[in-house]
Amino acid sequence: MSPFWIRLIQLILSLTILVVFHEFGHFLFSRIFKVRVEKFYAFFNPQFSLLRIKKVNGKIRCRFFAPNVPDSYEAEKRYNFEGKEEIVYKPVDIDSLPEDDWRRNPENTEFGVGWVPFGGYCKIAGMIDESMDVASMQQEPKPWEFRTKPAWQRLLIMVGGVLFNLIMAFFIYSMVLLKWGDSYIPVEAPVYGYEFNEYAQSIGFRNGDIIVATDGRKAVSFDADLYRDIAKASTVTVLRDGNSVVINIPEELSLFDFTRDYPFISVYSPMVVDSVAAGGGAALAGMQPGDSIVTINGKNASTWTSLQVTLAEIAADGFSSHDLSVVVCREGRPDTLTVTSNENYQLGIVHFADEYSYRELEYGFFQSIPAGIKYGCKTLKSYVGDFRYVFTKEGAKSLGGFGTIGSIFPAKWNWHAFWIMTAFLSIILAFMNILPIPALDGGYVLFLIVEVVTGHKPGDKFLERANTVGMIILLALLVVANLNDVLRLFNIM
Numbered sequence: 001m002s003p004f005w006i007r008l009i010q011l012i013l014s015l016t017i018l019v020v021f022h023e024f025g026h027f028l029f030s031r032i033f034k035v036r037v038e039k040f041y042a043f044f045n046p047q048f049s050l051l052r053i054k055k056v057n058g059k060i061r062c063r064f065f066a067p068n069v070p071d072s073y074e075a076e077k078r079y080n081f082e083g084k085e086e087i088v089y090k091p092v093d094i095d096s097l098p099e100d101d102w103r104r105n106p107e108n109t110e111f112g113v114g115w116v117p118f119g120g121y122c123k124i125a126g127m128i129d130e131s132m133d134v135a136s137m138q139q140e141p142k143p144w145e146f147r148t149k150p151a152w153q154r155l156l157i158m159v160g161g162v163l164f165n166l167i168m169a170f171f172i173y174s175m176v177l178l179k180w181g182d183s184y185i186p187v188e189a190p191v192y193g194y195e196f197n198e199y200a201q202s203i204g205f206r207n208g209d210i211i212v213a214t215d216g217r218k219a220v221s222f223d224a225d226l227y228r229d230i231a232k233a234s235t236v237t238v239l240r241d242g243n244s245v246v247i248n249i250p251e252e253l254s255l256f257d258f259t260r261d262y263p264f265i266s267v268y269s270p271m272v273v274d275s276v277a278a279g280g281g282a283a284l285a286g287m288q289p290g291d292s293i294v295t296i297n298g299k300n301a302s303t304w305t306s307l308q309v310t311l312a313e314i315a316a317d318g319f320s321s322h323d324l325s326v327v328v329c330r331e332g333r334p335d336t337l338t339v340t341s342n343e344n345y346q347l348g349i350v351h352f353a354d355e356y357s358y359r360e361l362e363y364g365f366f367q368s369i370p371a372g373i374k375y376g377c378k379t380l381k382s383y384v385g386d387f388r389y390v391f392t393k394e395g396a397k398s399l400g401g402f403g404t405i406g407s408i409f410p411a412k413w414n415w416h417a418f419w420i421m422t423a424f425l426s427i428i429l430a431f432m433n434i435l436p437i438p439a440l441d442g443g444y445v446l447f448l449i450v451e452v453v454t455g456h457k458p459g460d461k462f463l464e465r466a467n468t469v470g471m472i473i474l475l476a477l478l479v480v481a482n483l484n485d486v487l488r489l490f491n492i493m
Contacts, residue, residue: 014418033157038110069102166380170372178368194267227264287349439470
């Protein structure tokens with residue numbers, strides 16, 4: 001199976017698990033407070049459903065490939081006192097319906113599986129949501145509806161989805177730690193220290209430096225959190241030639257400076273060839289184990305990082321020839337070789353870039369739970385801190401749609417990577433849903449807080465309009481994010 005389909009299947013499976021669990025949070029709190037849930041669906045079901053299940057007249061009914069149930073309201077055109085035409089909805093007389101009509105027993109939830117394989121939904125009675133069910137909102141409020149419940153109950157129903165996404169993330173992280181443990185690179189582990197790009201060197205870093213502390217706090221591991229700590233710090237302490245050196249960090253340094261074409265910081269690993277692949281371009285050109293690569297086509301390739309960057313630049317430039325001029329140093333003497341790379345600009349060499357050792361951590365069951373919660377809280381804190389970059393010019397360009405999300409899954413099926421990414425997306429879904437944007441859970445929470453503080457409930461018309469505005473904002477963001485994916489696909493950005 002191609003990497004595209006493997007990533008797509010992982011994306012669909014992950015989003016389905018997350019959204020269904022999110023909606024189950026709303027469902028559970030709704031049922032606790034005796035609010036009717038009209039529909040609970042995995043995937044979306046325009047026109048028809050792959051599967052529908054409901055208890056009708058005391059019997060569980062199940063239908064496959066069934067058209068959607070007709071509306072429970074009939075529309076009538078009337079004229080108001082001003083002579084303007086308006087549509088009024090009248091509820092269908094349930095008692096007059098056939099015995100097997102699925103509109104009977106509205107107190108029972110209709111469960112189903114749609115045919116559009118993304119996400120799902122939970123339709124709660126008496127709530128203005130993305131379904132924009134104005135027909136039911138025109139009727140007199142009923143005791144089983146969301147809108148008639150006390151504000152604190154409605155608040156818990158709305159945060160139920162976010163709460164369940166956080167619980168899911170913590171649970172997944174805990175089980176991943178129990179199953180596979182964890183590992184990290186101690187910040188002092190790299191044998192040759194770290195390598196820095198030109199910008200990092202311009203503010204005081206030098207190749208070979210080892211990070212010791214940021215703003216006086218001891219650095220522990222070489223990971224994304226170290227990047228964040230450096231970006232937020234005013235000073236960074238490094239160990240250089242056995243001496244401590246303090247480097248002042250400019251205020252304009254941002255997290256984007258760590259994701260340039262040439263990394264801000266990476267493990268310093270001299271580009272010494274460990275072995276050459278038989279029949280590969282390097283072997284045919286006469287390259288030998290122990291050779292140190294210096295340049296490729298005149299560009300620096302003396303370290304593992306610089307070699308990767310240089311080959312990526314050559315490939316991106318559309319260099320038509322795969323015959324590369326490689327300068328190597330052998331026993332202190334330079335030599336120039338013409339190496340023919342493969343179509344992916346690989347030379348056919350092996351280099352063990354791990355000039356450091358990982359620290360392995362194992363967890364028992366009772367250790368994994370608090371460790372998983374701590375891991376999840378750390379991930380949430382990092383994501384919330386990074387979110388401020390979305391409002392910058394570069395942040396807007398970095399937005400990605402389904403293509404970007406799909407690309408973060410591995411090209412080969414890997415359960416460890418799948419669950420780690422699913423937990424991370426669960427964190428993102430929880431945070432994004434709690435943002436105070438109408439049509440999101442956070443928008444409803446905002447209005448509920450206003451209601452509690454002021455004692456006045458927003459009108460249904462206001463909520464309908466706010467929900468419409470929120471949907472427009474979300475659709476605009478969706479368009480921008482997926483447009484960025486298209487532009488990246490054609491190397492326009």
